[in-house]
Amino acid sequence: MKLYNYFLPLFFGLYSITSVAxxxxxxxxxxxxxxxxxxxxxxxxxxxxxxxISTVVFKNSAGGEWRAGMRIGNFLAARNITTLVEGVCASACALSFLGGEKRQFSRAGQAPILFFHVPYSASEQTTIENLKPAFFSWIESRTKRKIDPIFANGIDSSLSVRGGVFFFSSKDPIVKSQGGVTQICKGNEFRIPLDCEKMEEISALSMGIVDSD
Structure with missing residues (x-):
């Protein structure tokens, strides 16, 4: 299922994402x-x-620096912290979110979205392929399970900052009406709309990225 009209207003319009933390x-x-x-x-x-502090809420972050996301994630992982996602939590934010001992979709405010993609160089407009093993290793270390091949293939086939794997809560009414708690999207910085397909075989819950939905 192609969900062009679903993603663009949701990710780039309805959510107010600030550029400064x-x-x-x-x-x-x-x-x-x-x-x-x-x-x-x-x-x-x-x-x-x-x-x-017992809880860290990540709210409407479009990402940032790989190093910052990993620093925050590793710091949180050393503590017994619950992390919540409210609204969009993408890229470096999703890496930070994984640092929680308990990881959950928020029930407050805007519907939660987690977005993962390969580390990306904005200056060179390309993915940083040599960081991909560390990216997968971080996810596996936090979820305590091997990367699902569907997720890996989705990441590998999405070679831009806009392409990657989106995870939604099954409780989200928009997801219920338009389908797909997981979306794998392709595209690039200069071509919109994104080419997105729902993937029913995996979810944030099945991969252990969240421990409750």
């Missing part, structure tokens, strides 16, 4: 929004070290 504390919860850079990783570490 905003990190805020409320009680025992930190909320991270926007683009993740190394300075934001430093800020998050400082806030967690100075507050009693």
């Amino acid at each position: 905003e990190v805020s504390v409320s009680g025992n919860t930190i909320t991270v929004q926007g683009k993740l850079l190394n300075a934001d990783a430093d800020n998050l570490v400082e806030l967690m070290n100075s507050n009693s």
Whole structure:
């Protein structure tokens, strides 16, 4: 099933994604929004070290730097933290999200979307293929299971920053009406719409990326 009209307004229109990270504390919860850079990783570490934090919410982040995503993810993995995704959590944000000991789709606010793709060089407009083994290894280490071949093939066939694997919550009413808790999308920075197909064989839950839906 081609879902051109489903993805574009959902990912690029209905969700307000800030380009600069905003990190805020409320009680025992930190909320991270926007683009993740190394300075934001430093800020998050400082806030967690100075507050009693049990939950980190990743909200409407289109990604950021590979190194920042991995730094945040590894830092969270060393603690007993719950991570939630609200709205879009893509690229470096999805790597950070995996650092949670418990990982869940949020029931608050905008419907959650997790988006994974191969590390990408914006300056060279190409994927960074030599980081792919580390990308798969990080997912396997957090999910405690081997990468599903369908996921690997989807990643391998999506060679742009826009192409990759999207995971949705089965509780999302839009997903229920238009189909597919998982979408594998192809495309590039200059060609829209994306070419997306639903993939019923895998989900964030079946892969262990989230532990409850």
